[in-house]
Amino acid sequence: MNSFKSALIALVCSSLFACNATAPNIKPRDGSENITQGQAKARSNVVSEVDYQLSFTLTGETRFEAISKIDFSLASTAEALTIDLNQANISKLLINGKSLYPNYNGAYLTINPLLLSSGKNTIEISYSREHSTNGEGLHRFEDPVDGKVYLYSHFEPAAAQQMFAVFDQPDLKASFQITVEAPPSWQVISTMAETHIEDLGDSKIWTFPATPKLSPYNFSMHAGPYHVWQDNSGKYPMRLFARQSVAEQVNYQDWFTYTKQGLSFFDDYFGIDYPFKKYDQLLVPDFLYGAMENAGAITYSESRFMVKDTMTAAQRQRLAGVIMHEMAHQWFGNLVTMKWWNGLWLNESFASFMGTLATSEATEFNHAWRSFYASGKLKAYQQDSLVTTHPIEVPVASSNNAFDNIDAITYSKGASVLMQLRHLLGAETFQQGVQQYLKTYSYQNAQLADFINSLAKASNRDLSQWTQEWLYQAGVNTLTAQYQCKDHRISKFSLLQSAPSEDFATLREQKVQVALFRAARHFIHHSTTVAVTYKGAITEVPELVGEYCPDLVYPNFDDWGFVKVELDQRSFNTVKQQLAKVSDPLLRSMLWQSMWDSVSDGHTSLKQFINVALVNAPLEKDYTILGQVIGYLTEVQKNLHSMAPNHKSYATKVSKALTQMSLRMTMEHHDDADFQRRWFDAYISLASDNAALGHLADILAGIAPIKGLTISQDLRWKIIIQLNRYDYPNSAALLANEKQQDNSDSGQKSAIAAEVSRPQASLKRQWLHKIQHDSQLPFAKARIAMVHLYPSEQKLLSAATAEQRLDTLSEIDKKGPVFMRAYNRALIPMDCTNANIEALSEVLNTQTGLSKMTRRALLEARQQEQTCVSMSEALAR
The missing domain is CATH 2.60.40.1730 (tricorn interacting facor f3 domain)
Structure with missing residues (x-):
């Protein structure tokens, strides 16, 4: 040629x-x-x-x-x-x-x-x-x-x-x-x-x-014209950036303190100096996620880490935890990186595990693992119990599917599995394996097998079976203690492991602690603990034979394992009657979850759980557990709203009781700002009757102050959103006035939340059209509108557009994964009825071209509806 x-x-x-x-x-x-x-x-x-x-x-x-x-x-x-x-x-x-x-x-x-x-x-x-x-x-x-x-x-x-x-x-x-x-x-x-x-x-x-x-x-x-703070007092120069107009809201000292603590911890743990020489962090608006681990220049969401008030203990701990999470990525993710997106789970699981470990050992928040249990791990149990559960390690067909399975299984189950592997191998051996992995693959790409082989080499143990069971098989197992007593002593003790279904039948091996407790007049006495490595359906525990017959058995004490615990009947009765007497906070947290699981699994009625909560929630002295329990109460009210009109009278009674309890506890904790704020936030979100809403309006107006409580701009907006959600008299005028007073980005977004939540049919349709079709509406604001458009009690307003939302789903689905992740979470119709279950099934059967992400969201919505219907039927019995 x-x-x-x-x-x-x-x-x-x-x-x-x-x-x-x-x-x-x-x-x-x-x-x-x-x-x-x-x-x-x-x-x-x-x-x-x-x-x-x-x-x-x-x-x-x-x-x-x-x-x-x-x-x-x-x-x-x-x-x-x-x-x-x-x-x-x-x-x-x-x-x-x-x-x-x-x-x-x-x-x-x-x-x-x-x-x-x-x-x-x-x-x-x-x-x-x-x-x-x-x-x-x-x-x-x-x-x-x-x-x-x-x-x-x-x-x-x-x-x-x-x-x-x-x-x-x-x-x-x-x-x-x-x-x-x-x-x-x-x-x-x-x-x-x-x-x-x-x-x-x-x-x-x-x-x-x-x-x-x-x-x-x-x-x-x-x-951009970012405000910048600098700190050169540590081993590496640190800078923090934020917009000029919000700079006064940034407590930069906390940022630098936690960052310095983390860098010292990770340098030591990994045995490799921080690779990128300087450590910059930026608070940015409209961010899609909590944070992003960009090498040497980490970005954080303003909306999650900036407040117009003094940070609560929970907010400071969340800040420390996310700083540690993103910092762990600088080694595990940036220094050594996955080859393809199927390895993203390992990046995130490891950062979640290491972030919690660093927070617990390097900062003031030495209870970080309890917080991890009460938030991340419980979400992982829930996610792993859904019909859409998946293995931790899953194929990723294309870059478009990279985030299809980014969920609590990816983050928190993965982190929990790494934690129990650390227990299995020993903390020092696990650390040696991690160090070897990072040294071998620095500035390179690696795969799961490279990580597992590094741990196997350090422990001189074959981990192939462990990998198969935990990383390539989906579902969460349930563990139950089965025992017999004779003459007040245990004569036989076994651990029973079960799989959730025939589709997820894997029985796994892991190491847990089994603890026995006896009830006394004023407390639950911890008598015995033994470490047990169990596998298969039945594992005998001869070490416990001869111990005093317990009133309470917990077979995952100190939370070593990733397993749901089903309490035996004797233990369950003890917990119902004497939960507040359990002194160990992590155990108490896990017992609360066992109670809630019993409701979700259909073993206990919602009414029974509410009765236990109304007695025990006011007695809770642990800040982390209180947040967990308030989360349950919020979910209770949401479920009761969804069940309307079947249980309207009971729902009204419960909402009033929960609201009054929250207000009472807000007032009682006037000398503890963190507890008071946690209860007051609950009061705002639970308030639905005219008396409570009127009281909130008076607080907003300054004519009903609560001792010890300062109403910040953030709290003002929370109250205004709640008042508009229930169309309390004059709430629209309050919204208009506050919108004029606060033209900040967060103020504009709060105003959208308040406006779209108003129970007006024409307004709902206008905003739904904007969300679906207005390309000029910034996504960050569209996302806020989605979340607040159809509160759970506005069932009729949601039903008015439900058919249209389902009919247009295949067209909306073309907007891509970033948009649909928010849209699916907020706008797939939920009604707690068999009719809606059938409607969701019809979409799944006929709209066959939907993305994997949207099909998954529909399957989860249908399962959630089925659970709600079952709970409603149980409540009627």
Whole structure:
């Protein structure tokens, strides 16, 4: 082939179509931004030694300009190569120095192999793009208070392509060197500390050195006129950033204290110094999640970690815990990264486990494992009991499915399983295995087998069976103590393990502690504890034969195992009558959960649980458990609302009792700010009758103060939302006035919550149309509207649009996973009726093209409806 003909073919293939676009047995990409695991593997098989040189011009306007220069090695030029770049206007493409017209479909460029060389290649792309407004890519936010513009990036799982041209997959690690031109008053933050800032008068150019090898989703760049705090008192320089208009709400001392404590703990635990030299943290608006572990520049959601009040103990602990979680990722996730998204669970499970361990051992919150049980672990038990349960390790077909299974199983069950593996192997052995894993795979990608093999080597133990049972099989087992007594002594003792169903029949091995208790007049006496490794259906425990016959047996004492505990009848009766006498707070927390499980599983009536709660909740002296119990009470009221009108009289009676109890306890705890605030929050959320709502209105007006309680701006909005939810007289005017007084971002979102919750049919339809069709409504505000549109007691208003919401679900589902994750959670119709169960079944049977995520949400909604109907029927008996 002569040179002219070769060049002509190259130009045509580059401009119009891909020649030899895919390898055998690999389907071509579908034109979207998503990439399958097979396509990603094929790309990483030929691409290596990737370096990015990225240049950005930022003005604060809605578009930005940029140049992406990619240096890489190519093992083979036999197949076409794709480079991800989402919705950009490309002005120039250079391939190995030659200018060409791009073959670009709005999601990725396809590069003809004839234009590339085996070995080193350089591709340079100049383009402009709109800033994102949905929390992904390079997100732009304009502060409504002062008009200042703030940018931050978010790339997980595959949104780096919304900011620059990239091989957007985790196993193509690369170095990133960036240059940023920005307005002179702005800060620019990235993985590395800047090496030079050039002042051009109207702008500044920030130059950053190349990063260590990172997966694209671990890199970040943020810019804007952020307020900055600095602390250089520790081993690594620390900075904290927030918007100017909210800076006074930031308690930066807490941030630096917990950060310094965590860095010291992790350096020691991992045996490897923190890899990214400086530690930046940013509070950002409109964030999709709680936080994101960008290497060296972690982002946090303002709405979750910023309050217009003194932080409560729970809020401070949550802050410390999330700081530790994201910090653990700097080693486990950033330093060593999964090869593909099926490994995301290990990143998150390990960070959840290590974050809790660090919080409990390095901060003031030494009860962190109890908090983990009362929140994360209980959610994992619930999630693992659903029809949609899944193994911890699951295949992920494409980048679009990366978050399909990001749930309490991924985070909290995984963390719990790692905790019980630590008990099984021993704490020191587990730590040695982790250190070996991190040292072996630093700045590389690794798989589950690499992690398990490191632990197996450290423990000199075959973990293949453990891996199969715990990571590749779904479902949570139930553990029950079975025993006989003779002459007041135990004559036989066994642990019975059962599986949830034939579909999830695995019986697992794990190590737990079995504890025996005897009831005395004023307390429950802890008599005996033995450690037992059980497996199979029945495990005999001869060590307990001869002990005094117990009044209470708990076969997972200190929460070593991941297993639901079903109390034997004698123990259950003891708990019902004497729960407050149990002095051990973790045990008391677990007994509360056993009581609630008994209701959910249909063994105990909701009425019986309410009676126990009304007696014992006011006696609860542990702050963490109180939060757990209030969560149950809130769920009780929600269920009773959903059951209307079947149990209207009883629901009204219970709501009034719960409200009065919450107010009484708020007043009694005037000398304990944390307890008082927890009870007052409960009072607001439970208030539904005119007397309670009127009292809240008086508190808001300042004519019914409660001793010790300060009504902050956050509490003002909570009260206004509740008053509007029940259309209390003058509540609309209160909303309008507060909206004028507080024009902040959080104020605007609170105003939306209050407005959409009002029980007005026309208003509901207007907002539903906005949510479904208004592309100008920022996603962060749409998400708030979704959550508050149909409160549980507004059944008739929800029913009025239920059919339309179900009929349009397949069309709405096309909005993608970010939108649908929020939409499904809030707007799939719930009615606690057999008719709604049938309606959900009809959608599942007929709308066969729904995404996996939405089908899963429908299945879970149907199961939740079935449980509610069963509870309602039991309550009627």
